[in-house]
Every structure is written in C-alpha cells, then in structure tokens.
Amino acid sequence: MTQNSPLRPQPRFPEPDTEPFWEATKNRELKYQTCNSCSEVIFYPRAHCPSCGSLETSWNTSKGDGAVYTYSVILQSRHPAFKDLGPYALAYVDLDEGFRIMSNIVNVADPVNDISCGMRVKLNWHDQGEGEIALPMFEPA
Amino acid sequence: MSQRREAAIVGIHEYPLRVAPGVSSLQIKAASAAKALSDAGLNWQDVDAVYDTGTHQNIGGLGISEYLGLKPDLIDTTSVGGSSYEFQANHAATMIASGKANVALLTYGSTAHSDRRAIGTGGATGQGSPTPFNNMEDPWGMTLISNYGMVKARHMHQYGTTDEQFANISVATRYHAMRNPEAVKAMTDLEFVGVNEITTQDVMDSRLIAWPLHLLECCMVSDGGGAVVIASKEVAANCTKKPVWIIGGGEATKYRENGGDITVSAGAQSGPRAFADAGVTPDEIDILMAYDSFSITVMCMIEDLGFCSKGEGGDYVSSGILKFDQSGGPALNTDGGGLSSNHPGERGIFLLLESARQLRGESTAQVNDAKLAVAVGNGGQLGSRHSTSATILAAD
Ligand SMILES: [Zn+2]
16 A cells, blocks of 8 residues: 555545544544543544533543454455555454544555454554645554 | 234336436436326325435425425435435325325435446545545545445454355345346346356355455446335225235434444344334244345344344355245345345335335235235445334235
8 A cells, every 4th residue: 555645535624523633643643532521432533422412522642552343355446546556454443442443454465364353453654745644544563 | 913004005116227328317206206106096196295315416305396296295305325215114104194194205216327326436536525424434445345345344253154154145136136027137238247046156256346245245236216105094995006004114323333333233223113113023024125235234134133143144044045935034135136136326215116016916026925024224334324224014
C-alpha cells in the first residue's frame, strides 16, 4: 500500500463531529471520547454521548494497541485510489481502550492468510502530505 | 390466537426486465403500479395511501404522488435501504387496520444496471455533504461487498462456519432461479457465466471479490422494480385474486458498536417481534424470503429469526431443506433471489411479491399448499448500520 495516495478519499470538512479526531492525527495522536456522565467510550466521535445523550464528553488519547475484530480482503475495487493496489485488508480493530475503528491492516505479505480475527495489532500512521491529516492504520504487533 | 385478517396484499407486479435501457425508475414504478392495480381488480384512483422511499430521481413522497397522479390521504417515505418495503408493508397494514387508509400502493423502480452503478465495488463517491460516517469510513477503501465480507469472516471465525456451508445458499437460490423464466432471462441479459444450476464447488471456485465472499455469493446489479397493493379486508373481499394477509411485522436497526457482535443482525430483534405479533413460530413457515444481497445476509436472517440457533446456520443450510421440493424447513427465495433473479439495489419489494405468489399458488417453484411466508428485508450494510424488517404473510 502506498504511503501517499493522492486519490485516496480524505475526510472532508466542515464536519464538526470528527474534525477534532482528524486534527489530532496531524500530531499522530489517536483520539477517542468518553462520556462525563455515564463513562461509556464513544466512537466514532460525536458531540453527544450515544448511550445517554449527555453533551459533556472528554477527549482521550489511545495507545494504539488492539486486536483485529474482523477483516475482509478486497480483491476488486473500482475506486481509482484502490483499484490497482492489489489485495488490501479492510478491518475493524478493537482498541484496548474499548473502541472499535474501521481501518486497514498493512505490512502483511498475504492478507488473507497472514491476518486473523483476534490477532494483536499496533498503530501504523500513514501521512497524507505536509501539514495534512494522517491515516491511522494497523500492522501486526 | 387466531391470525389477523385486517389487511392483505391484493395486487402484485414485478417489472419483468432486469436490463431496461431507456426507461426511467419513475416509469418502472408507474407501469408496475398500473399492472398491480389491474391484478387486484382495482382502479388507479382507488389508491388512498402512497408508500415509496422517494429516493430515486430525488423527488420524495410528494413528487412520486404527483407523478403518479394520486392525491393520497397518507404518504410514507420510510427509507432504510433494501428493507424499506417490509417496513412500509408493516406500516400500511397497521394504518389500514386502524382505518386511516383502504388501498395502499407500494412502488419501487431502479435503473442501477443501466446507470452502470458499481454498487458492490465502487467504494466512496466523495459526493454530498461531509458526514461523520463518510469521514470515518471512506479513507479505508471499503467496498459494500467487503463490509459484508467482514461479517462472513467473523461468522467463520466465531462459529467455524465453512465456505462450503455458505455456498449452499447460492445453490438453493440458483436451483429456484432456473425454474423462473424471468430469472433465466435476467441472468442471460446480465451475461452470467453459466446460466445453469450450480454446485457448492462452483461457488467456492468462483473468483473472490472481497475475501471471504466469492462472486457467486454476491447479488446481481440489475434494473427493475415492482408494485404491491395492500388493501383492507372490505376491499380485499371484492378483489380479483385471493388475499394474502399481513399477519405480523417487526422492525429494528443495528449499528457498528464498540464491543458489538457483528454476526448478530437487527433481525434478532425484529424477527421475534414479528413472530410474536403474528402469533406463529418459525417452524410453521413454508416460505422464507430472506434478503440475499450476499450469502452471509441469508445466514444471519436464518439464525436471527430463529430458524436455528445462532451459529448453527452452517449445518442448517447444508441439509438441503432450503429447496422448494424438500421438506424439513422453509423454501428459500423461490424466485431465485437477489443472487440469481433480481437486485436493482433495494430488493425488499420482491420478497413481498414472491411471498404473495407462493401463497396464491403462482410461483415457478411452487411449494405445495404454502400457507405461511416470512419476508425479511435487510437494508443498509450488514457490517455497519443496517435495518432488518420482517413481514409475516398468510393464505386462508
Ligand atoms: Zn453517556
């Protein structure tokens, strides 16, 4: 997978719910929220707690360690940014702090066989250009 | 408890073509509405309630009513993906039972094939206003098929379900499709390689689109549409065809959740609700019209509606009972399903149409003396935000 793929869809703004998350990626920080009222972990980012409706939430920084919850290996994509990549892995990763993020699993030779549900992974940042956001991806721990 | 007899499907039409160049989705809706009303023995202006997602050609519930030339007392544009039509049928039955409407018209039309929409493999469009969903999903190159692939992968991991077991779903639907001339024409017009019955080996040998989903586990992208007329028992008494009663319904949604079990669909809520509402149990069901966007979707519907225990769907589908001429379980998708007959993007209406054909005795893979059917739609994307709605139907 290329480090810089200009055609890869980028998050678009203004979009006030996830903008703080993406802004933090410029410092290679993986942010998630917790609810000040019910303590639930909130992800994807929102201005309210989807468990209790509280508008009081706090931002925290993840260590970036987790496990693959599940994955799929895409062999056919018609999107210009992905169609020539060869097989690439889409996954849900469960971070140790208790949130589940969609991402890619990278740095595996054979994604079908080298990835498994439950496999431990760690963060692998993919910069999207000078001063731009970075994409949090994961690789085998 | 005696079965409800308050609202019935009295008219149906499935647009016959799956490749329909030069025709608009609105025209498909209008043509299907006319034929469904004719099937019922009702007139255009008998319609007093319009059900349509309003999403095609972006004209909403007002626009579709104007286009059709109707002045309905009631409009419902519930739009939750492919299961919208089960949601709408349930709503229509409830409103008719409460006396708010007498004749409800449900319409659907799409030109997904002719528009060359790469629904399964296109990925993010980058169009429209930014949303949290898009911003947290688009950068990873997710395709719709890989979203379902993640569910299948987890099912295999969690329960030991095998590719071969999943393949039985595709085998059964193709078995039925080969008996349906419109499905055969669909597969021919869409240039399927091998318009014939298939084996589990054929499914496993077909190319991987998004591991672990193979080509023959993925629905077609067709043009098409249809219409359903639902009427009160008073109206139904004077209709041409025998009524197919809506006796229960259930609706639910589910989302990607921290720590959630992706193998359990919203059907685990809506299925039991529908059966309780209808006062029947899964083992009484003759016909299971389960939304087959992909093999995994059917697997989840079978388990979550309670046809077998969670995680045991692999053994269940492998016993051969899903074929219309086998006993021991419900016949699955007897029209050929989205896998082999019709999937223009939102298949939900066809689940109602084939259920009605079976309960009238008009199917091309007719189950003898079919009395009870469940149409269970799944909309959105199974691995993230989705809706599952079940409609339970009965013949007298
Ligand atoms: Zn809370």
